[in-house]
Amino acid sequence: MITVSHISKLYKTGDIETVALSDVSFEIKKGEFVAIMGPSGSGKSTLMHILGALDQPTSGEYNLDGESISKANDDELADIRNKKIGFIFQAFNLLPRTSALKNVMLPMAYAGIPESERLVRAKKYLEMVGLGNRMDHTSNQLSGGQQQRVAIARGLVMDPAILLADEPTGNIASNQAAEVMDIFTKLHEKGHTIVMITHEPDIAEYAKRVITIRDGKILEDKKNK
């Protein structure tokens, strides 16, 4: 499903070169629930951007669901993000003052799916995350946990190869965080592939495998009991 081989990422600011990732390789199989852990500055955000096709590695190969991402151009990357990756951000990133339903419909609009089908699918996924009665609420009328559930529905609606969650509970009250994590657990049971970036050990507990990164290198790759 995901094959990362010998990926490095260098940032250049003037004459100073910063190594964000150096020679990282791993594989994630279909249906896995993986947490990527590490303190800030460890390179986990860079890794998440590369896994999410938001950025490209300086060297190395990244293959997602049979597509080579290292060599794709801007528009091809947009297409890959649209069809293969479901994003869940720390800050939710819903369109402001826009209804939950419209937010969930947005990725399907970019894929050119007809309006009637967009509506049916958006409703289905909103019901799945338990927001069937709040579809017309705009994002600022929803709590943090509810907003993140809208974002999960939006991430799922294109039926992507992986769900990529970046600190999904970072901006949510702890009681609502459990709700969100329960949804991840259920999705994992249904067979979705989930990659979650976090620095909180108790959130990483939900995953079945934890990859720890430090100074741009993989420190540890172990299964959770």
Place this chain on the structure above:
Amino acid sequence: MDIKALIIECFGTLTINKMRTGLAILGIVIGIGSVIALISLGQASQQAITNQIESLGSNLLTVQPGAQNSGAVRGAAGGAQTLTLDDAKAIMSSSKITTIKSVSPEFSKRSQVTYGRNNTNTQIIGVYPAYAEIRKITVSSGVFITERDEAAMSKVAVIGPQVVADLFGEGANPIGQSIRVNGQSLKVIGVTTAKGGSGFNNQDDVIYVPLSTAQKQMFGADYLSSISLEAKSQDVMVAAQNEVGYLLLARHKFTDPTQADFSIMSQNDILNTASQVTGTFTTLLGGIAAISLLVGGIGIMNIMLVTVTERTREIGLRKALGAKRKVIIYQFLIEAIILTLTGGIIGMLLGIGISFVLSSIMGLPFTISPPSIALAMGVSGVIGVLFGWYPAQKAAKLQPIEALRYE
């Protein structure tokens, strides 16, 4: 993403921020509105002037005396007393004149007129009966000056409806009454049909008397103010101008036409001069309005640029969710075009409204020129694309990660 969905999406984002959208539209509304209002007002006044000049009569030539010059002092044109009744009679009888249909010598002077306790100051014009035909004057009641009045130096007058209103009151019947002008008592024998006009050129505010009465009985003058000539047709206007010109040059003993003590103007000359003036005026107004349109366009660009910065995170999100570069460009372009077209339509209605109100206040004919509307709408669309392009490019070039990180 198909274009229909994109347009719906754009309407959505525009209605979310109503204040910003309203302000952006306002600039275009004012721009387009003033272009349409000013151009149509300019054209209306142009048409009003044309109509008024044409109502003076067709195929009309006017001979006016030149300036009164004594030594090095040059007086105003038309002030000289060089044009005489004999000149007019010569034009009537000369065998060299073949293109003139009728001749009307005129003597005019402003004077105080009284009836009972009422009085007014108006133009007194001494005329031949032919004047009515040449100047297209008709009477609404009574009769016009006749040959017999002229021959007998009758003390009669035909008065305009404005004079009737001033002296006798609105709707009164003045026929048979006597008015006093310059010490003479004149009997009213007719009232002319209202023609309109305003200011010093009001054709309804005049009193017509026989030429002989005006010259000899009332003002004691032996010269003419002007001679109106009607050519046989539109085609012989130039020939007529030349024939009369050479005849008068010979009579006044001039060999060099530039030294002549008279001038001959055709109606076309007047019309051309007038429409040149109003045309320049319209262009000037249009130019001023175009500047405000440009300012409106820059306003749209300004707002769109602010929007791009303000919506950096949103653009980043859209790109992360799969919006291609082109889709982002289209989104911002369509938003700009919606803004300018909405502004254009509102501005067009406003412009039409303003020119309707102003033209009815100013008594001008209400004209809407379709080209000016088409131009204004076209320009507003072009402004949308032109000033929307740069912000759209800027938005599309944003990198999704940087845009998502933007606070």
